[in-house]
Amino acid sequence: MSREALQTAFDLQDCKSFRERYLKPVLADGLIEMTIPDKPNSGLQKYRLTDKG
Numbered sequence: 001m002s003r004e005a006l007q008t009a010f011d012l013q014d015c016k017s018f019r020e021r022y023l024k025p026v027l028a029d030g031l032i033e034m035t036i037p038d039k040p041n042s043g044l045q046k047y048r049l050t051d052k053g
Contacts, residue, residue: 006018031049032053033048
């Protein structure tokens with residue numbers, strides 16, 4: 001899912017707050033992973049669950 005889709009699914013509006021409070025912690029915990037890890041700011045970036053997630 002894209003960041004926008006995740007944010008909409010959780011009914012959250014603020015992009016910066018979403019990244020800091022939700023996205024970064026679950027990435028650090030290894031619950032989700034980037035589909036394009038070499039380009040974290042790519043407009044095509046998506047996220048997927050890991051086996052741990």
